Amino acid sequence: LGLKESIVSDLADLREVRQRIEAAYDPELLRVLGRRLADMAADHLAKSQASDGVVLPWCDPAEGVRQAAAVLDEAVGANVGRDELTNRFAALLKTMLSRGLNLHDPRYIGHQVAASVPLAGLFDAVGSITNQVMATYDMGPWATATERAMVEQLGEQIGWHRGEFSGVVTHGGSLANLTGLLVARNVALADSWEKGTARPGSPPVLVVHADTHYSVARSAGILGLGTGHVVRVGLDSRRRMDVGQLESALRDLRANGQPVVAVVACACSTPIGAFDPLEEVADVCQRYGVWLHVDAAHGGAACLSPTHRHLVAGLHRADSIAWDAHKMLFMPGLCAFAFYRNRAHKFEAFRQDAPYLFDPAAPGLAEYDSAMGTLECTKRAAAFGLWGTWAMFGPQLFADLVDVTFAMGRVLYEKLLAAPDFAALHEPECNIVVFRHVPAALRDSASAALGQFQLEIRRRVLESGEFHIVSTRLDGVGALRVTIINPLTRPEHLDRLLDAIREAGCRILQDTDTTLSSA
Numbered sequence: 001l002g003l004k005e006s007i008v009s010d011l012a013d014l015r016e017v018r019q020r021i022e023a024a025y026d027p028e029l030l031r032v033l034g035r036r037l038a039d040m041a042a043d044h045l046a047k048s049q050a051s052d053g054v055v056l057p058w059c060d061p062a063e064g065v066r067q068a069a070a071v072l073d074e075a076v077g078a079n080v081g082r083d084e085l086t087n088r089f090a091a092l093l094k095t096m097l098s099r100g101l102n103l104h105d106p107r108y109i110g111h112q113v114a115a116s117v118p119l120a121g122l123f124d125a126v127g128s129i130t131n132q133v134m135a136t137y138d139m140g141p142w143a144t145a146t147e148r149a150m151v152e153q154l155g156e157q158i159g160w161h162r163g164e165f166s167g168v169v170t171h172g173g174s175l176a177n178l179t180g181l182l183v184a185r186n187v188a189l190a191d192s193w194e195k196g197t198a199r200p201g202s203p204p205v206l207v208v209h210a211d212t213h214y215s216v217a218r219s220a221g222i223l224g225l226g227t228g229h230v231v232r233v234g235l236d237s238r239r240r241m242d243v244g245q246l247e248s249a250l251r252d253l254r255a256n257g258q259p260v261v262a263v264v265a266c267a268c269s270t271p272i273g274a275f276d277p278l279e280e281v282a283d284v285c286q287r288y289g290v291w292l293h294v295d296a297a298h299g300g301a302a303c304l305s306p307t308h309r310h311l312v313a314g315l316h317r318a319d320s321i322a323w324d325a326h327k328m329l330f331m332p333g334l335c336a337f338a339f340y341r342n343r344a345h346k347f348e349a350f351r352q353d354a355p356y357l358f359d360p361a362a363p364g365l366a367e368y369d370s371a372m373g374t375l376e377c378t379k380r381a382a383a384f385g386l387w388g389t390w391a392m393f394g395p396q397l398f399a400d401l402v403d404v405t406f407a408m409g410r411v412l413y414e415k416l417l418a419a420p421d422f423a424a425l426h427e428p429e430c431n432i433v434v435f436r437h438v439p440a441a442l443r444d445s446a447s448a449a450l451g452q453f454q455l456e457i458r459r460r461v462l463e464s465g466e467f468h469i470v471s472t473r474l475d476g477v478g479a480l481r482v483t484i485i486n487p488l489t490r491p492e493h494l495d496r497l498l499d500a501i502r503e504a505g506c507r508i509l510q511d512t513d514t515t516l517s518s519a
């Protein structure tokens with residue numbers, strides 16, 4: 001071929017390189033490993049769902065990192081046969097499955113991360129295996145189509161009309177909040193995208209529910225508004241945004257000539273799951289001509305349930321909404337939506353030209369280029385799991401998941417009311433319940449000591465591996481917090497939870513006595 005000798009020898013070297021690569025890309029290997037994965041994952045799920053084992057195999061974090069790093073040193077390489085690769089794969093899978101948090105164990109009732117519909121992961125896996133991503137339409141036509149179909153579907157559930165609204169999928173609710181608030185900022189402060197937010201006069205503010213998720217205050221920092229310019233509106237007796245206080249805050253801000261970028265309401269709030277009175281909040285925002293953003297990361301799914309839909313009455317009046325599918329739509333992480341009531345607002349977020357991406361010869365396609373509306377350029381096909389699950393089971397499954405988990409929140413509340421050694425700190429509106437264990441010995445304790453006791457209970461329960469619950473501080477005092485975001489949790493698990501908490505409490509009191517008497 002007339003190739004130089006050195007190039008020929010380089011190509012000979014590449015032959016070996018290619019052989020190694022082909023081993024990693026071998027479709028037959030995928031077939032064998034995929035079958036193994038299906039069997040092992042199904043066995044693992046069956047065990048988890050039967051509570052056969054611990055919920056969380058607690059491990060000191062530094063030790064976990066050391067062990068994971070040690071596994072890397074044992075790579076077998078590509079030159080071994082398919083059998084050895086299969087064995088290696090099975091061993092790695094066994095480690096992964098045994099070391100993770102078992103969200104499908106009915107005793108997992110901790111963070112706002114769902115015990116997801118398992119087969120949604122299969123649809124996600126199709127996206128990963130064939131690497132379906134998007135930024136422009138041509139990069140991921142079906143990824144784009146499924147995302148758009150879900151935007152349409154959920155937007156209609158919110159109460160909007162097809163063709164009038166828009167939305168995008170983001171990697172999580174924090175990013176959905178940031179994206180919605182970026183649009184609000186660009187609309188309220190017309191040239192801020194190009195010129196920044198510095199301007200003469202009083203600084204613009206974000207007016208938020210006092211218990212708003214930290215991603216909202218963080219957004220104020222990122223958007224150049226400043227976290228010091230977040231005005232927190234006081235709460236009513238149910239920790240909902242107090243509409244009277246919202247009105248007076250907006251009145252004062254207007255009197256001071258201070259621009260308001262947006263009001264941020266919650267559906268529902270993170271600490272106790274309180275749903276703001278959205279109709280009334282929307283009325284106030286309308287009177288003052290202010291953008292309303294609703295953080296419905298957790299509670300948006302209530303609109304799918306005829307029983308609970310009333311909790312989000314007025315959601316359709318929001319200008320923008322954040323809604324996580326990996327929370328109450330029970331999808332694997334991450335899949336979240338940012339919605340806009342006015343379809344055109346999607347394009348207000350990022351007013352940027354990127355000629356190598358967006359094809360000016362086909363302007364109609366820009367509507368379908370996901371990167372026009374999201375911070376991400378390349379983005380996973382994050383809606384595959386939701387689209388596939390919806391396409392199999394329809395909306396009824398999602399309503400059922402909301403109904404059963406919200407009902408269990410109520411059941412736990414009733415159990416707390418009936419137990420003299422527990423104090424429920426609010427009447428739950430959904431599946432988030434915050435409470436304290438107050439054994440007789442601590443009934444007269446100072447609140448700080450009682451709060452500390454809750455945090456210690458949580459630590460012990462978590463490390464025991466029997467339940468996964470979280471702790472929080474309500475008005476500065478420690479408390480236990482449960483989110484029943486697991487449709488497999490039943491009343492009998494909640495009975496056992498209270499006993500496990502009592503047992504942990506007893507041991508703490510005994511340990512304290514021992515320490516005091518030996519001091």
Ligand SMILES: Cc1ncc(COP(=O)(O)O)c(C=O)c1O
Nearest residue numbers: 112172173174213270295297298
């Ligand atoms: C009300 C609310 N908004 C936003 C978030 C953040 O969502 P993500 O974890 O998907 O970023 C959470 C998380 O718990 C939340 O409760």
